[in-house]
Amino acid sequence: MPLEDGLPGVSGLLGPDLLAIDNAGVMWREDTEQAPWATQLAGSDRVRIGAGWNTYNRGAAVGDLVACDASGVLWFYAGTGKGTFAARTRIGGGWNVYTQLIGVGDSDIDGRADLIAVDRGGSPWRYRATGIPQAPFARGELTSLFNTGSYKSME
Ligand SMILES: [Ca+2]
Numbered sequence: 326m327p328l329e330d331g332l333p334g335v336s337g338l339l340g341p342d343l344l345a346i347d348n349a350g351v352m353w354r355e356d357t358e359q360a361p362w363a364t365q366l367a368g369s370d371r372v373r374i375g376a377g378w379n380t381y382n383r384g385a386a387v388g389d390l391v392a393c394d395a396s397g398v399l400w401f402y403a404g405t406g407k408g409t410f411a412a413r414t415r416i417g418g419g420w421n422v423y424t425q426l427i428g429v430g431d432s433d434i435d436g437r438a439d440l441i442a443v444d445r446g447g448s449p450w451r452y453r454a455t456g457i458p459q460a461p462f463a464r465g466e467l468t469s470l471f472n473t474g475s476y477k478s479m480e
Pocket of ligand 1: 430432434435437439453
C-alpha cells in the first residue's frame with residue numbers, strides 16, 4: 326500500500342516518521358529525529374505496528390491514518406500518541422472511485438489534517454477533517470487547491 330513518507334507526530338519525536346508495509350503485510354514505523362543544528366535526519370530502530378495491512382491498496386497519513394481496502398471501503402486509524410494506532414473505524418464505502426489518497430496537512434487552517442482524494446479523471450476532492458473519530462471527514466468538495474492533470478502520480 327503506498328503511504329506518504331514523512332508522517333510527523335506519530336511517534337512524538339521531532340523528525341518525520343516513515344510507515345512501510347513489507348511483503349507479508351506487516352506495517353513498520355521508522356522514527357527519525359532531527360536536532361535543531363543537524364542537517365540530516367537520524368534514524369532509529371524500526372517498530373512493528375501490526376499485521377494484516379496487505380488488505381489495503383491505498384492509504385494516506387492525515388495526522389492519523391486512512392486506508393482503503395479492495396472493496397472501496399475507507400477505514401480510519403486514530404493515532405494513540407504512542408506511535409501506534411487504535412482499532413479501525415469504518416468511514417464508508419465507495420472510495421474506489423478515487424485513484425489516490427493524499428494527506429495534505431491542514432488545508433483550511435482549522436488545526437486538523439485534511440484529505441485529498443483524486444478521482445479517475447484527475448480531479449481533486451477535499452475532505453475536511455472534523456475532529457470526530459466516528460465521522461472523521463465532512464462531505465467531499467471539488468477543490469482547485471491542486472491541479473493534478475499534469476502529474477501521473479502524487480504521494
Ligand atoms: Ca483542516
